[in-house]
Amino acid sequence: MARDEDSSPLEMKIFSDQNSEELPQYVNISQNDFSYRKHRKQKEEDFAICECKYDINNPDSACGERCLNVLTSTECTPGFCPCGADCKNQRFQKCQYAKTKLFKTEGRGWGLLADENIKAGKFIIEYCGEVISWKEAKRRSQAYEIQGLKDAFIISLNASESIDATKKGSLARFINHSCQPNCETRKWNVLGEIRVGIFAKQDIPIGTELGYDYNFEWYGGAKVRCLCGATSCSGFLGAKSRGFQEDTYLWEDDDDRYSVEKIPLYDSAEDEPSTRLLKCLGSNPEFNIDGMLMDVKVGSAQQLLSTSFVVQSLESVPMEGILINELKAEVNDSKMYPQDTQQTFSQKNAMISRIRSNTAGSISKKRSKQYSNGKFKNVVQKQVDVKAAALLLSSKEAQEEVLRYEELKNDAASHLKSLYDEIRPAIEEHERDSQDSVATSVAEKWIEACCLKLKAEFDLHSSIIKNIACTPGTSCGQAKPSVDDNETDIKFLTN
Ligand SMILES: C[S@@+](CC[C@H](N)C(=O)[O-])C[C@H]1O[C@@H](n2cnc3c(N)ncnc32)[C@H](O)[C@@H]1O
Numbered sequence: 001m002a003r004d005e006d007s008s009p010l011e012m013k014i015f016s017d018q019n020s021e022e023l024p025q026y027v028n029i030s031q032n033d034f035s036y037r038k039h040r041k042q043k044e045e046d047f048a049i050c051e052c053k054y055d056i057n058n059p060d061s062a063c064g065e066r067c068l069n070v071l072t073s074t075e076c077t078p079g080f081c082p083c084g085a086d087c088k089n090q091r092f093q094k095c096q097y098a099k100t101k102l103f104k105t106e107g108r109g110w111g112l113l114a115d116e117n118i119k120a121g122k123f124i125i126e127y128c129g130e131v132i133s134w135k136e137a138k139r140r141s142q143a144y145e146i147q148g149l150k151d152a153f154i155i156s157l158n159a160s161e162s163i164d165a166t167k168k169g170s171l172a173r174f175i176n177h178s179c180q181p182n183c184e185t186r187k188w189n190v191l192g193e194i195r196v197g198i199f200a201k202q203d204i205p206i207g208t209e210l211g212y213d214y215n216f217e218w219y220g221g222a223k224v225r226c227l228c229g230a231t232s233c234s235g236f237l238g239a240k241s242r243g244f245q246e247d248t249y250l251w252e253d254d255d256d257r258y259s260v261e262k263i264p265l266y267d268s269a270e271d272e273p274s275t276r277l278l279k280c281l282g283s284n285p286e287f288n289i290d291g292m293l294m295d296v297k298v299g300s301a302q303q304l305l306s307t308s309f310v311v312q313s314l315e316s317v318p319m320e321g322i323l324i325n326e327l328k329a330e331v332n333d334s335k336m337y338p339q340d341t342q343q344t345f346s347q348k349n350a351m352i353s354r355i356r357s358n359t360a361g362s363i364s365k366k367r368s369k370q371y372s373n374g375k376f377k378n379v380v381q382k383q384v385d386v387k388a389a390a391l392l393l394s395s396k397e398a399q400e401e402v403l404r405y406e407e408l409k410n411d412a413a414s415h416l417k418s419l420y421d422e423i424r425p426a427i428e429e430h431e432r433d434s435q436d437s438v439a440t441s442v443a444e445k446w447i448e449a450c451c452l453k454l455k456a457e458f459d460l461h462s463s464i465i466k467n468i469a470c471t472p473g474t475s476c477g478q479a480k481p482s483v484d485d486n487e488t489d490i491k492f493l494t495n
Contacts, residue, residue, distance in 0.1 A: 042192035063089035129165030178211025180230035
C-alpha cells in the first residue's frame with residue numbers, strides 16, 4: 001500500500017492497492033469535515049418544524065413517513081421538534097446506520113456488504129468526507145490521478161460543492177458501483193447543510209454486497225472497466241455519461257466492444273454516402289458543398305483521406321488517451337470529474353443534456369450518429385460559409401434571399417444563446433441535484449427557441465440548395481422568409 005510520506009498521520013493518502021489484503025488506511029469520520037469552509041449556521045427562523053404529535057400507541061407518529069420534514073427530505077432540529085427525544089427523523093445526526101461489513105472483492109478492491117437484513121427504503125449510511133468546492137474537487141481529482149490513485153472517492157454535493165472521501169470518510173466510501181444497484185444515494189437537508197445518504201432500493205438480505213449506480217460524468221482519465229457482473233452492465237464506470245461517450249467513442253457489436261483511437265472516423269464505403277459525395281466535391285474545389293450538409297463527415301475531403309482510422313478490441317487497447325485534442329480542450333473547462341455519483345444521465349433528463357449540448361456558441365461540434373447497422377460514428381457539424389455561397393449565385397435576388405435567411409438564422413441562434421445563459425443556473429442545478437425534470441416553463445421556452453433555430457437553419461439551407469439548383473429565370477420561385485410564417489410553423493411543429 002502506497003503512502004504519502006509528507007502527510008501527517010491523520011492525512012494519509014492512498015488506500016487503493018487493490019491487490020493488497022491490508023485494510024485501507026483513511027481517517028474514519030461520521031460527520032462531514034468542514035476544514036475547507038465553515039459549517040453553515042442556521043438561523044432559528046429557518047428551522048423546519050414539523051407538526052407531528054407523538055402518540056405512544058403509534059410509534060410512527062413521531063416523525064415517521066408522514067412527517068412534513070421527512071416528506072421534504074429535511075431532518076428535524078433537536079430541541080425544536082414537537083416529538084422531542086422520540087423524533088425518528090434525525091438519522092444522519094444520530095448516525096443511525098444499518099449494520100455493514102467491509103470485505104475484499106474479486107478485482108474491485110474493497111466492498112461493503114449488509115451485515116443484517118435491510119428493508120427497502122432504509123437509510124444505510126451517510127457518505128461522509130471533506131466538503132470542498134468544485135474547483136478544489138477538480139484540482140484534487142487531477143492530482144489524485146497524477147499520484148496514480150485508481151479509486152475515485154469524490155461525489156457531487158450540489159451545484160458548487162463536492163464531498164471528497166479519499167482521505168477522510170465513512171464506510172460508505174467502500175461501496176462499489178453496480179449497474180443493477182440495490183442501493184441509491186439521496187440528499188437530505190440536515191441543519192441547513194445538504195448531506196448524502198445511501199439508502200436501500202430494495203430488501204437486501206444479510207451478506208449481500210451493497211452497490212449503487214455511480215452515474216458519474218466522465219471526462220478523460222483512465223477508464224475503469226466495470227466488474228459489477230450485472231446482466232445490464234454498461235461496461236465501464238461512467239459509461240452511460242455523456243462525457244464518457246464523447247470521450248471514448250465506443251460501440252458494440254453483440255458481445256464485442258470497440259474503441260476508436262485517434263480521430264474516430266467511420267470509413268465504411270458500404271453505407272457512407274459522403275464518400276461518393278466527396279468524390280464529386282473534389283471536382284469543384286471552389287465551392288465547399290460539404291459545408292452545406294447539416295451533418296456530414298469530419299472535415300474536408302483532404303482531411304478525410306489523410307486521417308488514420310484504428311479500431312482495436314478493448315482487451316488489447318490501453319484505455320487512456322483516446323481523446324481528440326480539440327474536444328479535450330473544450331471539456332476541460334466545463335469538466336467534472338469521474339467520481340461524481342450524483343450526476344444522472346438517464347433518459348429522464350436526457351433533454352437537459354441535449355439542452356447543454358445544443359447550446360449555440362458553446363456546443364461540441366462532435367456528435368455521435370447512429371447508422372442503420374446500429375454503429376455509431378462521430379460526425380462534425382460544418383458551418384456553411386453563407387456569404388461565399390451567396391456570391392456563387394448569379395441572381396442578385398437569390399443572393400439577397402440567402403443573406404436574409406442567414407440573418408434570421410443568426411437571430412434565432414443568438415436568441416437561443418441568451419436564453420441558455422438565462423436558464424443555465426436552473427439546468428445546472430437540475431443536473432447536480434439529479435432531479436427528474438426541470439420546470440416545464442423552462443423546458444417549453446427552450447424547446448420553442450430550439451425549434452425556431454432549427455427551422456431558421458433549415459430555411460437557410462433549403463434556400464441555398466434551391467437557388468443553386470434553379471437557374472435564374474426558371475419557374476423555381478424564391479420563398480420569402482417571414483417571421484409570421486415561422487411562428488405558424490412552430491405551432492404546427494409543437495402541436
Ligand atoms: C468509492 S471507491 C469504492 C471502494 C474501492 N473498491 C476500494 O477498495 O477502496 C470506487 C472505486 O472502486 C472501484 N470500483 C467500484 N466499483 C467498481 C466496479 N463495478 N467495477 C470495477 N471497479 C469498481 C473503482 O476503482 C472505483 O474508482
